Amino acid sequence: MSKRRKYQPVESSFEQIDSDSDDSIIVSKSPSQSPPRPPPSSVQWIDKYAPISTSDICINPTKLTQVRNALTSMINHTSTSRVLVLSGPSGCSKSTTAKLLAKELIDSSDCLVEYNETFDIEDFLSNCRYRIGPNLAVVLIEELPNVFHAPTLEKFRNSLQQWISYDGELPPLVICLTEIEYGEGESWYNIENTLTVDTVFGRSLASQMNIIKFNPLAVRFLNKTISNIVKNEPVFNKINKVKLKSVLDQMYKVGDIRSIISNLQLWTILNSDTVCLRENQINLFHAIGKILYSSSEFTHMNKEDVDHHSIDQVLSQFQDNLPLVNLGLLENYHILNTSQFPVQLAADITNDLSISDIGVTDIGIRSARVNLRKLTSTKRQDQIRFPKQFKMARLARITAGQVRDYQRYITPRSSFNDLNMIDGYFLPMIYNRRYKQRYSYNRLGGKFKKIYDDEVEDERVDYDQFQDEIKRKKLEDVELDSEGELSDPISESDMETDADSEDGFSSDPELDLLISQGRI
Amino acid sequence: MSLWVDKYRPKTLDQLLYHDSITQSLKALSKSGDFPHLLIYGPSGAGKKTRIYCTLNEIFGSSVEKLKIDVKTFVTSSNRKLEFNVLSSPYHLEITPSDMGNNDRVVIQDLLKDIASTEQVDFNNQSSSKTKHRFKIVIINEADSLSRDAQAALRRTMEKYSSNIRLILVCNSISNIIAPIKSRTLLVRIPSPSITDINSILSNISVKEGIKFSSNDLEPFYTKVSTASNRNLRRALLSFETLTMQNETIKPETNLSIINLDWEVIIKNIANNIKTARNVATLAKIRTVFYELLSHCIPARIILKTLLFNLIEIIPDVRVVQELVNLASVFDERLSLGQKSIFHLEGFVAKSMVTIDQYN
Known part of the structure; x- marks a missing residue:
């Protein structure tokens, strides 16, 4: 008896109410209080209803065709690119599409090689080169190597570059990249807080790949897949159709098929009114867009309410990071109507943003929306860009570092601002004349140059005699310290360059290069 | 071959060329062997630091010119390491609070306490009892960038350690300095040199350096350089040197646009x-x-x-x-x-x- 109860508590529950053993009362009470549980199934729906052929995939058919064509042309070697990148948010059928298409296009049981994080990326890719001809397989990188570790990322990019420039036949390489934006804190637009095609591969590499961008799934396609599940799962027979529909409508907003199916299964088990939905985080660009154009979600309401809701949505999601949204607005408000609007509006917006910066208030965000509403046309040419503030701060740190080093090692008596703003401009002109053709001095702290908002750095350091002198001085200091002597007093005569030792030092261009790059 | 700014920098009070009345006061000050805390202010390139060093030179002799630079580290309460430079001679040290960010109060207090706890022994002047210097000079650059609480803390320090520390605060404008500090210091304003002052310095240098000019009427040229430099002497000297470097002979029609920063x-x-x-x-x-x-x-x-x-x-x-x-x-x-x-x-x-x- 007890054995039976243990394994089939639900079915046996009715008999057990009459039973008088202590043990059975406890078992019998719980099922009678809660609604009947669904039959226990160890199978997750996500696995049970995994698509078997490409036609089952929950995806926009045009997107599927696009990927299929790209892959086919890679297999037939008619494609211009050797790497196909499928990028997009999580749960939009990227990997499933890649895997099923491989099965469909290559008639072999061994049609797919998957990268695993434990492999060395270099070895993996060089081994995969031979999966051609009769061994043909699609090489799929779904798990990325640890791209947050700079050397690993470098290696990853280099191996990809080698793959692209490899001289010979190659199997198709597919990379699935789930784009993530961490959005935490105010750090820069780089791989630390955004995982996108640009941050992972870098601009130059990305331009050599075929990149297909996936969007969150539309309700139409989600509905098709979900209704199939609803039809097949008996548990849905007992559920009120109206209630189900309202729950599904809520879930569809996420556009993440994996999360929707898991949530749906959980919901049927718990059978509660609440749905634990994946929070649909809007990223910074969406937030800025919502303020600039107002949200498209609330079109059925009147204008004021639309604005109210758009602002509320952004405020609630970016509570802790309003300065970042403000910076984004400042960077982008001018793109509306291709900048054809009165300066008065711009003045009002920037003035309010400036007030926002004094005390953290939402006035800047509200003002931007209210003022931009006055525009009749909102057509735009430019894309929304990430604020340049962080790039600026980083460059300012580099400049400050260079000037400070110069101050520390060469002219300790000059003030930082004098060096940066006055001496930094004149010194190179004086020195370059004085030591004609022998040395090349750049403006102290680097030339003035335009800041681009992208994160792809061109950190090439021009050869600069100032840096060289600083390095030399540093080396001298280290030597002196190691000899246990007091560091030499820096008198003004020390500033001069000792021509002889200088020459010996500069005669080795490789060494100079290393020094100027700070490797020594 | 150092820069003219350094080459022609006056080393003693006697070499100073303009603001004679200020020079006289400083001389009197240094003669007395002791002086109060100083607050020296004025626009940049007016010669504040030069005058300070000249005064120190007068008091302590030329060894104040033997500077060495130390990097001190300070560990903040949040366990962050803070590095800042201290420029020092046997008789003085020089700090710049903007290196220290928000921790300027703690760092300066710490540093001053440290200096005050070691009494200054003056070996050089032991014979003449009149000029015994039992104090050390601390120059605080950019004093106007000191935070309010650092300034408030300084005013107590000024009294507490007045027996063995003399502060010289240097800044561009005293509007950011709190009143208690202004009242505890001797205020010395060093205005920008006048156009004529700069012109005469420039012409002195051009004679010494043997600069070639195509005409003899140099005054308008000097005036142009001085005006373009906003009466900032440092800038004027650097621009002048740049101009002479770029041109073999300076002609009246010489392109002066190069001296715009x-x-x-x-x-x-x-x-x-x-x-x-x-x-x-x-x-x-x-x-x-x-x-x-x-x-x-x-x-x-x-x-x-x-x-x-x-x-x-x-x-x-x-x-x-x-x-x-x-x-x-x-x-x-x-x-x-x-x-x-x-x-x-x-x-x-x-x-x-x-x-x-x-x-x-």
Whole structure:
């Protein structure tokens, strides 16, 4: 008896109410209080209803065709690119599409090689080169190597570059990249807080790949897949159709098929009114867009309410990071109507943003929306860009570092601002004349140059005699310290360059290069 | 071959060429062997530091010129390591509080306590009892950038350790210095040298260096250099040296545009842009330029100030100028209150565009 109860508590529950053993009362009470549980199934729906052929995939058919064509042309070697990148948010059928298409296009049981994080990326890719001809397989990188570790990322990019420039036949390489934006804190637009095609591969590499961008799934396609599940799962027979529909409508907003199916299964088990939905985080660009154009979600309401809701949505999601949204607005408000609007509006917006910066208030965000509403046309040419503030701060740190080093090692008596703003401009002109053709001095702290908002750095350091002198001085200091002597007093005569030792030092261009790059 | 700025820097009070009355006071001060805490202020390039070193030289002898630089580390309460430079001679040390960020109060207190606890022994002057220096000089550069609480802490230190520390505060303007400090120090204002002062220094140097000129009437040329340098002597000397480096012989028609600083030219262009095209597209362009300037550590307040002066220069209407000055002061305040200067700089530009439009 007890054995039976243990394994089939639900079915046996009715008999057990009459039973008088202590043990059975406890078992019998719980099922009678809660609604009947669904039959226990160890199978997750996500696995049970995994698509078997490409036609089952929950995806926009045009997107599927696009990927299929790209892959086919890679297999037939008619494609211009050797790497196909499928990028997009999580749960939009990227990997499933890649895997099923491989099965469909290559008639072999061994049609797919998957990268695993434990492999060395270099070895993996060089081994995969031979999966051609009769061994043909699609090489799929779904798990990325640890791209947050700079050397690993470098290696990853280099191996990809080698793959692209490899001289010979190659199997198709597919990379699935789930784009993530961490959005935490105010750090820069780089791989630390955004995982996108640009941050992972870098601009130059990305331009050599075929990149297909996936969007969150539309309700139409989600509905098709979900209704199939609803039809097949008996548990849905007992559920009120109206209630189900309202729950599904809520879930569809996420556009993440994996999360929707898991949530749906959980919901049927718990059978509660609440749905634990994946929070649909809007990223910074969406937030800025919502303020600039107002949200498209609330079109059925009147204008004021639309604005109210758009602002509320952004405020609630970016509570802790309003300065970042403000910076984004400042960077982008001018793109509306291709900048054809009165300066008065711009003045009002920037003035309010400036007030926002004094005390953290939402006035800047509200003002931007209210003022931009006055525009009749909102057509735009430019894309929304990430604020340049962080790039600026980083460059300012580099400049400050260079000037400070110069101050520390060469002219300790000059003030930082004098060096940066006055001496930094004149010194190179004086020195370059004085030591004609022998040395090349750049403006102290680097030339003035335009800041681009992208994160792809061109950190090439021009050869600069100032840096060289600083390095030399540093080396001298280290030597002196190691000899246990007091560091030499820096008198003004020390500033001069000792021509002889200088020459010996500069005669080795490789060494100079290393020094100027700070490797020594 | 050092720079002229350094080569012709006066080493003693007697070598100083202008502001004779100040030099006399400093001389009297140094003769007495002791002096109160000093607050020396004036525009940059006026010769504040030079005068301080000359005074120290007078008191302690030439060994104050033997400078060494130490990097001190300070561990803050949040366990962050803070590095700052201390420039020192046997008789004095020199610090710059802006190196220390928000921890200036703790760092300066710590440092001063450290110095005060070791009594200064003066071996050189042991014979003459009159000029026994039992104190050490601490020069605090950019004192106007000291935070309020650091200044408040300083005023107690000034009294507590007055037996063995003398402070010399150096700053450009005393408006940021709290009253208790002003009352505890001897205020010395060093104004910018006059155009004639600079001209005579330049002509002295050109004689010594044997600079070739094509004409004998040099005064207008010197005046141009001095004016373009905003009466900043350091800048005037550097520009002059640059000019002589670029040209074998200096002719009256020599191109002087080279002595305009790169960042000033950039700001001037912003002003011209504002004058010619007041629209949203220009605003966006100017924003990029602001970022460029900020990324080169040009302080935002200096950008605002220079921009305002450039605008005043090219816009003749008095009413507009009044409005612009008003706007600039509003945004200047916001710059010091706020976090990110780009908001306020762009706010100022947008508002000025509207203002200029109003009166056109």
